[in-house]
Amino acid sequence: MLENKIHYRTCNLCEAMCGLKITYKEKKVISIVGDKKDPLSKGYICPKSQALKDLYEDSDRLKTPIKRTENGWEKISWTEAFDEVEYQIKKIQEKYGNDAVATYQGNPNVHNLGAMLYGGPFLKSLKTKQKYSATSADQLPHHIASLKMFGHQMLIPIPDIERTDYLLILGANPGASNGSLLTAPGFSKKIKNIQKRGGEVINIDPRYTETSKISSNHFFINPGKDALLLLSLLHVIFEQGIDEKTHLSNHLKGLNEIKEIVKKYPPQKTASIIGIDDFEIQKIAKDFINSETAVCYGRMGVSTQEFGGICQWLINVINIVTNNMDKVGGAMFTKPAIDLVFMTGMQGKVGNFDRYRSRVHDLPEYSGELPVATLADEMLVKGEGQIKMLISTAGNPVLSTPNGKKLEKALEQLDYMVSIDIYLNETSKYANIILPSTNGLETLHYDLVFHQLAIRNTAKLSEVLFEKDENQKHDWQILNELTERITGNKNSLTPEKMLDSMFQFSSYKDANLSVKKLKDNPSGLDLGALQPHLTKRIFTTDKKINISPKFFIDDLKRLDQELFYVVDEDKINYPFALIGRRHLRNNNSWMHNSELLMKGKNRCTVLMSSKDANNLSITNHQQIRIISNVGSIELPVEISDEMKEGVLSIPHGFGHNREGTKIKLAEENAGESINDLTDDHKIDRLTGNANFSGTRVKVRL
Numbered sequence: 001m002l003e004n005k006i007h008y009r010t011c012n013l014c015e016a017m018c019g020l021k022i023t024y025k026e027k028k029v030i031s032i033v034g035d036k037k038d039p040l041s042k043g044y045i046c047p048k049s050q051a052l053k054d055l056y057e058d059s060d061r062l063k064t065p066i067k068r069t070e071n072g073w074e075k076i077s078w079t080e081a082f083d084e085v086e087y088q089i090k091k092i093q094e095k096y097g098n099d100a101v102a103t104y105q106g107n108p109n110v111h112n113l114g115a116m117l118y119g120g121p122f123l124k125s126l127k128t129k130q131k132y133s134a135t136s137a138d139q140l141p142h143h144i145a146s147l148k149m150f151g152h153q154m155l156i157p158i159p160d161i162e163r164t165d166y167l168l169i170l171g172a173n174p175g176a177s178n179g180s181l182l183t184a185p186g187f188s189k190k191i192k193n194i195q196k197r198g199g200e201v202i203n204i205d206p207r208y209t210e211t212s213k214i215s216s217n218h219f220f221i222n223p224g225k226d227a228l229l230l231l232s233l234l235h236v237i238f239e240q241g242i243d244e245k246t247h248l249s250n251h252l253k254g255l256n257e258i259k260e261i262v263k264k265y266p267p268q269k270t271a272s273i274i275g276i277d278d279f280e281i282q283k284i285a286k287d288f289i290n291s292e293t294a295v296c297y298g299r300m301g302v303s304t305q306e307f308g309g310i311c312q313w314l315i316n317v318i319n320i321v322t323n324n325m326d327k328v329g330g331a332m333f334t335k336p337a338i339d340l341v342f343m344t345g346m347q348g349k350v351g352n353f354d355r356y357r358s359r360v361h362d363l364p365e366y367s368g369e370l371p372v373a374t375l376a377d378e379m380l381v382k383g384e385g386q387i388k389m390l391i392s393t394a395g396n397p398v399l400s401t402p403n404g405k406k407l408e409k410a411l412e413q414l415d416y417m418v419s420i421d422i423y424l425n426e427t428s429k430y431a432n433i434i435l436p437s438t439n440g441l442e443t444l445h446y447d448l449v450f451h452q453l454a455i456r457n458t459a460k461l462s463e464v465l466f467e468k469d470e471n472q473k474h475d476w477q478i479l480n481e482l483t484e485r486i487t488g489n490k491n492s493l494t495p496e497k498m499l500d501s502m503f504q505f506s507s508y509k510d511a512n513l514s515v516k517k518l519k520d521n522p523s524g525l526d527l528g529a530l531q532p533h534l535t536k537r538i539f540t541t542d543k544k545i546n547i548s549p550k551f552f553i554d555d556l557k558r559l560d561q562e563l564f565y566v567v568d569e570d571k572i573n574y575p576f577a578l579i580g581r582r583h584l585r586n587n588n589s590w591m592h593n594s595e596l597l598m599k600g601k602n603r604c605t606v607l608m609s610s611k612d613a614n615n616l617s618i619t620n621h622q623q624i625r626i627i628s629n630v631g632s633i634e635l636p637v638e639i640s641d642e643m644k645e646g647v648l649s650i651p652h653g654f655g656h657n658r659e660g661t662k663i664k665l666a667e668e669n670a671g672e673s674i675n676d677l678t679d680d681h682k683i684d685r686l687t688g689n690a691n692f693s694g695t696r697v698k699v700r701l
C-alpha cells in the first residue's frame with residue numbers, strides 16, 4: 001500500500017504567495033490546504049489554489065510541440081521544433097533586420113523562476129527593440145514613478161497594512177485580486193483588522209466592490225479622474241498647514257514646487273468632475289493627516305488610465321509629505337533574501353525610460369520594452385522596422401491587450417509566430433509552432449518578484465512535486481535552448497544552481513541562506529518585519545528623493561486641458577464609461593478551463609446600475625449590445641447598485657468563443673472579451689500605459 005505524502009509549496013497563481021500543504025499519492029493530488037507554518041500566509045489560501053490540481057490534470061494542456069499545417073495541428077519533435085524556430089528567427093532577422101522579430105511576455109513569467117532567470121538572456125539574444133509585455137497593460141506607471149522619484153524602477157513602496165491606522169485605497173480590489181504590488185495573503189482580513197484596531201479604511205472606486213464592502217467607507221468616483229482627486233487631497237493637506245519637517249526632509253527636493261502647484265486644485269473646483277463632494281475630499285485629507293499613521297495605495301484602476309503616471313507619482317507624494325513614507329504604518333520598502341533592487345542598483349542597473357520611441361505612434365521605451373498598445377500597429381503599418389515575427393511567452397495578448405480584434409488581424413498577417421504556452425488558446429492559435437512548457441506543480445519555484453513586494457521579509461523555496469514527463473520541457477529549458485541556438489552560448493547552470501549563487505549576495509548573512517537550507521525548511525523562513533531603510537538606497541544621481549519631477553509636472557498641462565477644457569464628444573455619442581472587474585475565481589484569461597473554478601453562475605456579465613437600467617427599460621439578465629468606437633459585443637446585464645450611475649463593468653479575460661482553440665471548458669463558458677471594446681489608441685501618453693478605465697461605450701437592446 002502506498003502512503004499519502006505531504007508536499008509544501010507556494011501557490012504561484014497570483015501575487016499573494018500563499019503557503020500550501022498538499023497531500024498526494026503517486027502522481028495524484030488528494031487535497032490542498034493552507035500551510036499554517038508558512039511565515040507569510042499563516043494558513044490563508046483562496047479557492048484558486050484548488051485549481052492547481054485541475055491544471056496539473058488538464059487533458060487540454062499541451063505536452064509536446066505542435067506545428068500548424070494545412071491539415072491542422074501536428075505533433076512534432078523538440079528537435080524539429082527548435083530547428084524550425086531557429087531557422088525562422090535567423091531568416092527573418094537577416095532579411096528585414098533584428099527589429100522585425102518582436103517578443104511579448106505575459107504575466108505568468110513573473111510567477112515562474114525559470115522564466116525570470118532565462119527570459120532576459122533570451123530577449124537580449126534577439127537584439128530587437130520590438131519587445132513588449134503585460135507591464136504596459138498594468139503597472140508601468142508604478143515603475144516610472146519609482147524611477148523618477150527614488151531612482152530605481154523596482155523600488156516600489158509597500159503599504160504597511162498590518163500596522164497602519166488609515167488606509168486609503170484607490171482603484172484596487174484586493175477583496176477579489178488578493179492584492180497587487182502588495183503581497184499580503186489574507187488581505188481582506190488585514191483590512192478588517194485595521195478597523196478592529198480602531199483605524200479606518202477608505203475605498204475609492206466607481207464600483208462598490210468586495211473591498212468596498214469591508215471598508216469603513218466607500219466613495220464612488222468617475223472613472224479616470226483620480227489624478228484630480230489626488231491633487232485636491234494634496235491641496236487640502238498643505239492648506240491644513242502640516243509639519244513640513246519629516247524624517248526624510250534632508251533627502252527631499254521639490255517640496256515647494258508641489259506645494260505651489262496643488263494650489264490650483266481646490267476641491268471646490270474639482271469635486272463635480274471627480275464625482276465626490278468637496279467636503280468629503282476635505283475630510284479624507286484631514287483624516288489622513290490626523291491619523292497617527294496613514295498610507296495611500298492605488299493599483300490597476302488608477303494605473304491603467306489616461307493619467308496613470310500622474311496618479312502613481314501623486315500617491316507617493318501624499319505618503320511622503322504626510323510623513324508616512326518609509327515609516328512603520330506607512331509605505332515601506334522590503335529587504336528580501338534575494339534583493340533584486342539592491343543587486344541591480346549597486347550595478348547601476350536602475351531602469352531606463354525613453355531612450356528611444358516606437359516607430360508608429362512615437363511612444364516611449366521603458367527598460368527595453370515598448371507599450372503593448374502599439375503592438376498591433378507595429379505589425380500592421382508597413383515600413384522599415386515593421387514586425388514580421390512574434391514570439392509570445394506565457395501571454396495571451398489577444399484577450400489581454402486593448403483592441404484585441406485588431407491584434408488578431410495583425411497576427412494573421414505575420415510571416416511567422418511562436419508561442420511558448422501551455423494551451424492552444426486565443427493567441428497561440430495564431431502561432432506556427434507552439435512550444436509547451438511545464439506548469440505549477442511540475443516546477444521548482446522561488447519567487448524572485450513577489451518576495452520583493454511583500455509586507456514581510458520571508459524566503460521560501462518550492463520543490464518540484466510531480467516530475468515532468470520525459471518529453472516535457474520547462475520554460476527555462478526552452479528559453480535556454482533558443483538562446484543557445486541564437487548566440488552559440490549555453491548557460492549550463494540550472495535555476496537551482498543560479499538561485500544558490502544569488503543567496504551569496506543576501507544581506508541576511510546570519511541566516512546562512514541556501515537552497516539546501518530552504519529545502520530543509522519547506523514552509524519557509526521568516527526574516528522579520530519591514531524596517532525603514534529608504535535613505536540607504538536612494539538611487540537618483542543626486543541621492544535625493546525628487547517629489548516634483550519635471551517629467552510629471554509638465555504632464556499636468558495635458559491633464560488640465562483634458563479634464564477641464566475639452567468637451568468630450570465621446571461622452572455624447574457614448575454615454576457610458578466602461579471599467580473592468582476581477583473575480584476571486586478568475587485569473588486573467590487563462591484559468592477558465594478549471595472545473596473547480598468554473599462552477600457557479602456565469603461571471604461574464606455587464607453590471608449596470610438600476611437607475612440606468614430603468615432609464616433604458618432593461619431587465620435583469622437581458623442580452624444587450626455594448627458598442628465602443630473600436631468594436632461591439634453582446635452580454636447579459638446584471639442589474640446592480642454596486643455600480644455608479646453611468647458606469648458599466650465587464651470582467652477581462654473572457655472571449656473564448658474564437659474558432660480553433662483547444663480549451664474545452666473555457667469554450668463552453670466563453671463570454672466576450674472587454675478588450676474587443678477597449679481602444680489601442682487611448683493610452684497614458686506620458687508613460688505609454690494602456691488606458692482601460694473609462695472606455696466610452698453605448699448600449700443597444
Ligand SMILES: Nc1nc2c(c(=O)[nH]1)N[C@H]1C(S)=C(S)[C@@H](COP(=O)(O)OP(=O)(O)OC[C@H]3O[C@@H](n4cnc5c(=O)[nH]c(N)nc54)[C@H](O)[C@@H]3O)O[C@H]1N2
Pocket residue numbers: 105106107108112134137138300393394395396397399400401420421422423425437438439440475580581587588589590652653674675678692
Ligand atoms: N481590459 C483589461 N485588460 C487587461 C486587464 C484588465 O484589468 N482589464 N488586466 C491586465 C493585466 S493586470 C495583466 S497582468 C494582463 C495579463 O495579460 P497576459 O499575460 O497576456 O494574459 P494571461 O491571461 O495572464 O495569459 C497568460 C498566458 O500564459 C499561459 N501560461 C500559464 N502558465 C504558463 C507557464 O507556466 N508557462 C508558459 N509558457 N505559459 C503559461 C496561459 O496559457 C496564457 O496563454 O492583462 C491585462 N489586460
Ligand SMILES: Nc1nc2c(c(=O)[nH]1)N[C@H]1C(S)=C(S)[C@@H](COP(=O)(O)OP(=O)(O)OC[C@H]3O[C@@H](n4cnc5c(=O)[nH]c(N)nc54)[C@H](O)[C@@H]3O)O[C@H]1N2
Pocket residue numbers: 014015107138170171172173174176177178179180204205206207209221222223224225226299300301302305579580581582583584585586587588693694
Ligand atoms: N482573482 C484574481 N486575482 C488576480 C487577478 C485575476 O485576474 N483574478 N489578476 C492578478 C493581476 S495580473 C493583477 S495586476 C492584480 C490586480 O489587482 P487589483 O488592482 O486589486 O485589481 P482589480 O480587481 O482590477 O482592481 C481595480 C479596481 O479599480 C477599479 N477602477 C476601475 N477604474 C477606476 C478608476 O478610474 N478609478 C478608481 N479609483 N478605480 C477604478 C475597479 O472597479 C476595480 O475595483 O490582480 C491579480 N490577482
Ligand code: SF4
Pocket residue numbers: 011012013014015016017018044045046047048049178185
Ligand atoms: S490568494 Fe493567490 S497565491 Fe493565495 S491561494 Fe489564492 S491564487 Fe494562490
Ligand SMILES: [Mo]
Pocket residue numbers: 107134138
Ligand atoms: Mo497584472
